Amino acid sequence: MMNRPLKQAVRQHFEHRSLSTKQLERLDALMAVNAPRPAGRRVIAKSLIGWSATAAIAALLAIILLLPPAPLDDVPMMDRIAMEVARNHVKLKPLDVETDNMDGIRRYFTDLEFIPVKSQLLASSNLELLGGRYCSIQSVPAAQLRISALDNKHSLQTLYQTEYRKNVFGPLPILENGDVPVAVNVKGITVRIWVEKGLLFALTEAVELEPPEPAE
Amino acid sequence: MLDRPMLQGLFRYGFSLTHNEDAACDLLQDALEISLRKAPDNADAAMHYVRSIMRNRFIDQYRREHRHPTVSFDDNDEQPVIIDPRVLEDMVIAEHEVESIMAMLEPLERELLFLWAAEGCTAQEIAEQTDSSRGTVLSRIHRLRQKILRQQAHAGSAVGRGAK
Numbered sequence: 395m396m397n398r399p400l401k402q403a404v405r406q407h408f409e410h411r412s413l414s415t416k417q418l419e420r421l422d423a424l425m426a427v428n429a430p431r432p433a434g435r436r437v438i439a440k441s442l443i444g445w446s447a448t449a450a451i452a453a454l455l456a457i458i459l460l461l462p463p464a465p466l467d468d469v470p471m472m473d474r475i476a477m478e479v480a481r482n483h484v485k486l487k488p489l490d491v492e493t494d495n496m497d498g499i500r501r502y503f504t505d506l507e508f509i510p511v512k513s514q515l516l517a518s519s520n521l522e523l524l525g526g527r528y529c530s531i532q533s534v535p536a537a538q539l540r541i542s543a544l545d546n547k548h549s550l551q552t553l554y555q556t557e558y559r560k561n562v563f564g565p566l567p568i569l570e571n572g573d574v575p576v577a578v579n580v581k582g583i584t585v586r587i588w589v590e591k592g593l594l595f596a597l598t599e600a601v602e603l604e605p606p607e608p609a610e
Numbered sequence: 611m612l613d614r615p616m617l618q619g620l621f622r623y624g625f626s627l628t629h630n631e632d633a634a635c636d637l638l639q640d641a642l643e644i645s646l647r648k649a650p651d652n653a654d655a656a657m658h659y660v661r662s663i664m665r666n667r668f669i670d671q672y673r674r675e676h677r678h679p680t681v682s683f684d685d686n687d688e689q690p691v692i693i694d695p696r697v698l699e700d701m702v703i704a705e706h707e708v709e710s711i712m713a714m715l716e717p718l719e720r721e722l723l724f725l726w727a728a729e730g731c732t733a734q735e736i737a738e739q740t741d742s743s744r745g746t747v748l749s750r751i752h753r754l755r756q757k758i759l760r761q762q763a764h765a766g767s768a769v770g771r772g773a774k
Contacts, residue, residue, distance in 0.1 A: 396704070396705045397702045397703065397704055397705070398702065398703065398704075398705055399699075399701070399702055400698060400701035400702065400703050400727070400758070401698065401699065401701075401726070401727045402727075403703055403705065403707075403708040404708065404712075404723050404724070404726075404727035404728065405727045405728050406708075407708050407709070407712060408622045408625065408626065408724055408727070408728040409622075409728070411621070411622055411625050411631060411634075412618050412621065412622075413617060413618055413621045413635060417621075417635055418614055418617060420639070421617055421638070421639060421642060422614075424639065424642055424643065424646075425611055425612065425642060425646060490673075505669075505673070507741065507742065507746075528670075528673040530666065530670065533662070533663070533666045535666075535669065
């Protein structure tokens with residue numbers, strides 16, 4: 395029986411796997427189709443329209459190019475978060491776990507890089523926790539909790555929690571700094587977004603929020 | 611634009627997650643479709659970006675398919691254990707064991723092995739690539755070693771115990 399260092403054995407295990415020529419050709423073709431347009435084409439396209447319009451577009455491009463390169467598109471991050479939350483809220487997908495308490499939530503969500511917590515803003519709201527499911531916001535793993543707002547005809551609402559990564563989400567109101575949640579209206583739903591205890595919270599409308607405690 | 615060696619690297623990364631060649635190819639293709647229009651121009655950055663998409667997409671799919679996961683990493687980053695990141699370096703396995711070990715590991719454990727063995731990443735680099743803390747990675751390494759040793763003991767193997 396031949397023994398080998400684990401590292402070498404694992405490396406060879408992976409090196410033995412490779413895409414076939416056919417698969418590579420397919421991926422090459424996919425990349426060619428999806429590749430971003432080269433800048434030259436844009437210039438040619440612009441030359442086809444009037445000079446003033448070209449100048450305006452060039453000025454706009456110049457402004458865009460001078461901006462920091464972080465965002466993937468020009469939709470503000472808060473709007474993108476709100477759109478994602480609203481879209482998932484409307485779907486009301488089945489819950490992965492049904493529980494009426496945070497201990498049950500914490501026991502279930504063990505694959506997250508954070509521990510779901512209660513928000514002080516919701517501490518005295520008349521809410522009933524129904525359960526949760528794994529999801530993500532802007533590709534960051536998140537807990538999607540479903541709650542029933544007892545004071546509002548038992549309407550179902552969604553509360554997202556995820557690790558607040560400033561490099562992903564950008565600046566958001568932080569409760570501990572005395573900030574108040576920002577409200578974004580999208581798809582007929584108001585989504586309130588804030589950061590608390592190092593977590594990003596996003597809550598759909600119909601829950602009365604408690605005023606935040608003054609910052610120390 | 612990613613060249614073919616990069617595509618092969620991404621495919622192997624996908625294989626580390628899926629443990630299935632067809633699924634790895636599908637995962638890579640899906641990630642390319644999603645990410646290419648937004649991927650950075652720099653090839654290395656684009657590869658990193660596509661890999662992130664693959665990882666997030668796989669985790670989403672995995673969680674959907676395993677609505678009640680039986681195994682978690684139970685990351686307790688703050689546990690006060692001192693773990694030598696080199697504990698895996700000393701391990702030895704029998705040639706025929708590698709397949710059975712890879713088959714019994716969870717996807718993120720295989721990912722860790724891939725990054726460590728095939729990519730030559732340090733614990734810190736693995737932490738950066740998996741959005742984890744270094745402590746979490748060290749804990750995973752520790753648990754991974756225990757798991758492999760248990761598997762070897764279960765299989766009646768005498769090797770691997772020479773490890774530190």
